[in-house]
Amino acid sequence: MTTFNRREVLQHAGALGLGTALLTNLGTVARAGENSSATELPPHIVLETIKAGGLSHYSYFLGDKNAGVAVVIDPRRDVQVYLDLAEKHGLTITHVMETHVHADFVSGSRELADRSGSAQIVASIEGDPGYGFKVDRPIRDGDEVTVGSIKLRGIHTPGHTPEHMSYLASSKGGGQAWALFTGDFLFIGSVGRPDLMGVKNTDSLAKSLYQSVQNAFTELPDQLTIYPAHGPGSPCGAGIKAPEGDPTLGKERQGNPYWRMNNQEIFIEALLSAQPPVPYYWPRMKKINAAGPEILGGTPQVQRLKPDAFDKVIQSSGMQLLDTRLMQAFAGGHIRGAMNIGYNEVLSKWGGWMLDPDRPIAIIKPAEGNFEDPLDWLSRVGLTNVKVALDGDMKAWINSGRKFDSFQTMSVHDVNQRFPTDQMTLLDVRQPSEWDMGHMPGAQYMFLPEIPKRMRELDKNKPVVVYCGNGYRASVAVSVLRASGFDARTVPGSWDAWTAAGYESLKPNKPGKASDTTRTA
Structure with a gap:
């Protein structure tokens, strides 16, 4: 057991910027229970996880082989994968369920309902989300939806959004529940962020989230397997982890830092301090999803x-x-x-x-x-x-004989020999929290998405050498800079190669807030 005081809790959360600190109620932190064996699915049930890797988004295909029907939970925009699964298992998709109005991707519910030909859209009307499209089955807390022998009960879990609904899966006729679809409310090692609906709503949503954590699942058993809508790398929650073994509610109750806190003030302060920057495009996604995404009818043609x-x-x-x-x-x-x-x-x-x-x-x-x-x-x-x-x-x-551009790259060994120097600019474009955990000596920081509006802060008369985690984001940055006339170059391998080579790294004396994109050396 480990004990923290308030200052240590909040400093640790801010330092990591990812919410992986052991945030407590100023009491103790316990390891996840070893006896929370996961629930097993009934033999006639199909449950498949569909991952959209770039968004760290998980959707779920849930079907009853005996009844020949299926439901999809939180589908992505390109829906062919669900239609292929239905064909593979010989099932008809009859329902498409949303846990909430998503902010990080365009929902595929309308697309899938259209292309499946018969599926009903199921969505929460708690909190008055104001949909601009027809919801075939609007539901409130406690309402149930049946798909063959599958019973899905809505559990209102506001905080990430006002309408957020989790779904408890069990079999008709009673018996133990065997799955809990937690959407963007509960992740492995984290919870959904409450700051996506503007500053005026953040405090009330954070309080609602705290109450949901404290009360929503109190009657559910530890061994219940949970199925969240996102995994590691998603900005929808701070410090989302990959599961160790089967993800169960019991493991989260004992190991999730936010689940261990029973002080609302500490919960809110620690949670908000750990959130990464909000992507610029998220408000647009939320508007599209609330209004009803355009039905594409398949992959766009070009x-x-x-x-x-x-x-x-x-x-x-x-x-x-x-x-x-x-x-x-x-x-x-x-x-x-x-x-x-x-x-x-x-x-x-x-x-x-x-x-x-x-x-x-x-x-x-x-x-x-x-x-x-x-x-x-x-x-x-x-x-x-x-x-x-x-x-x-x-x-x-x-x-065809047309002109093309090219540029030099620099290895981490070249960077180690050349920097620090006044002759070139070394630019780190990673997340703020990545900078805090270690950066190259002599580097200047600029968050990648801010480069278009902040590049005037860079000296155009000097070559700009850009690095990130492995070089992918650096290439995005270099392309933007070169389009504006900079002599910009990438560092293949970037931070991964730098650390593998054993070169020195620096850390700031005092890490900044995870969502604050300003950093100094």
């Missing part, structure tokens, strides 16, 4: 153009050029002015942060990639305005 026609289009005013190749390929040769966000599911998040949703997009894919994946990844954050694509890949552009 017109593929040969280099000559593509060149003419991208010269038109307002067009954004997105190069989705990986960082080494981008450094070796790219069209001047292109933004580089690499071919990976995390394109969803960084596309949301960096691209303008009101401007059309032209896209370039890697030689080994396709266009469908990035179009799906972008659609998850409401970016469906990709109008044209370079037919083939960058090789076609180069072989």
Whole structure:
């Protein structure tokens, strides 16, 4: 058992910026129980987790093989995966359930209801969310939805949002519950953030969240398996962890730092101090989801153009050029002015942060990639305005005799030899909390999404050497800087390579607030 005083609790939370501190009620912290064996699913039940990696989002396909029906909980925008699962298991999707109005991605509920042909949309009307679309089955706390032999009872768990609903799954006719879908209320090692609906609502939502933590699940057994809507890496909660073994309610009661606190003031102060920066695109996601997302009818289509026609289009005013190749390929040769966000599911998040949703997009894919994946990844954050694509890949552009840009990269060994120096700028573009946990000597800090509006703070007469965690975000930053005339270069491997090489790192004497994106060396 470990005891902390108030100052230590809050300093530890702020230092990590990820909520992984042992935040307590000024009492004790216990390890997760060893005897919380998870509940088992009935043999005729299908339960599959669908992960959207770039957003660390989990949705769930839950079906009754005997009845031939299924429900999807918190679906993502590109819904073909759920239709494929229904076909695989020989089930019909009859219900689509939302735990709340999401802020980090565009919901697939309307899309899935349309494409399945018969599924009802189920959503909470607690807290008066004000939907701009038809909710087939509006529910309140305690209401039940049946899908074959599956009974799903709504448990109102406000705090992340006013309407948030968790769903307790059991079998009709009684018996022990066997699953708890906690949405963005309860994560492994964390809880949902209460600060996404403006400053005026944060305090009341934080108090509601505290009450939900204290009261919502008190009658439920420790061994109940929990299924949250997000995993590690999601900004929807501070310091979300991966489960160790089966994730159960009992483990969270004993090991989740926020679940161990029974002092509302400490809970709110520690929780808010640990939250990472709110992505710029989240308010837009929330508006889209509340109003009702546009039904796409499948993966958006894009017109593929040969280099000559593509060149003419991208010269038109307002067009954004997105190069989705990986960082080494981008450094070796790219069209001047292109933004580089690499071919990976995390394109969803960084596309949301960096691209303008009101401007059309032209896209370039890697030689080994396709266009469908990035179009799906972008659609998850409401970016469906990709109008044209370079037919083939960058090789076609180069072989056509057109100009292209390239730049030098620097290894961590070069960086170690050159910095600190006044001749070049070393720029760290990671999360504020990452900077606090260690950074390269001589580095200046600038959070990646803020570079477009803050780049004037950098000296344009000096080369700018950019690093992040592994180089992915650095390449985004370099592409933005080079489009504005900077001599910018990436550090492949970045912080991961730096630490692997055993080079010195620095830490600030006093870490800043996790959501504060200003840092000094």
